[in-house]
Amino acid sequence: MARILLITGGARSGKSTFAEDRAAAYAPPWAYLATAEARDTEMTARIRLHQTRRGPDWHTHEDGTALVETLRRTEDGFGVRLVDCLTLWLSRLMEEDADIAAETGVLCDYLRGTKTPVILVGNEVGLGIVPANALARAFRDEAGRLNQAVAAVADEVVFMVAGLPMTVKPA
Numbered sequence: 001m002a003r004i005l006l007i008t009g010g011a012r013s014g015k016s017t018f019a020e021d022r023a024a025a026y027a028p029p030w031a032y033l034a035t036a037e038a039r040d041t042e043m044t045a046r047i048r049l050h051q052t053r054r055g056p057d058w059h060t061h062e063d064g065t066a067l068v069e070t071l072r073r074t075e076d077g078f079g080v081r082l083v084d085c086l087t088l089w090l091s092r093l094m095e096e097d098a099d100i101a102a103e104t105g106v107l108c109d110y111l112r113g114t115k116t117p118v119i120l121v122g123n124e125v126g127l128g129i130v131p132a133n134a135l136a137r138a139f140r141d142e143a144g145r146l147n148q149a150v151a152a153v154a155d156e157v158v159f160m161v162a163g164l165p166m167t168v169k170p171a
Helices: 015-025 041-053 067-073 086-095 102-115 134-153
Strands: 004-009 030-034 060-061 080-084 118-123 156-161 164-171
Touching: 004 015, 004 134, 015 041, 015 080, 015 118, 015 156, 030 067, 067 080, 067 102, 086 102, 086 118, 086 134, 102 134, 118 134
Parallel strands: 004 118, 004 156, 030 060, 030 080, 080 118
Antiparallel strands: 156 164
């Protein structure tokens, strides 16, 4: 089994369900590192759906942009940690005007040295048309760079299409 697994794909491609299924191959308990923030009723419903799908062996950590700190804190005591999702983490970092390259570097440095497996979920946002505004283009570009950096350190990369996994980088 991969120590670091990146699962990417489009919206509603089956990434999260696939990630949870892969996590189940590890001994519980499992840590779920949630990066979403419920800012409206639609996102609240999405978060509830994810929570309902998970059982009592999952321990949820919602620490905003403090992803690496949460990964460090959950290094021991869990069979696997699942980060869902990198793209929402990125959007929150951009809202805070964080140094995205530095944050990405810190994350990748951590992943290189971790002993406890990590599954990371992120959206592939660069397959569509070029966005019409500068912020959307910057987000697309940063998401692409983040995915490339994490994929480089990952032991395995899976691209989800219509609920089907396509192995991009075999374990």
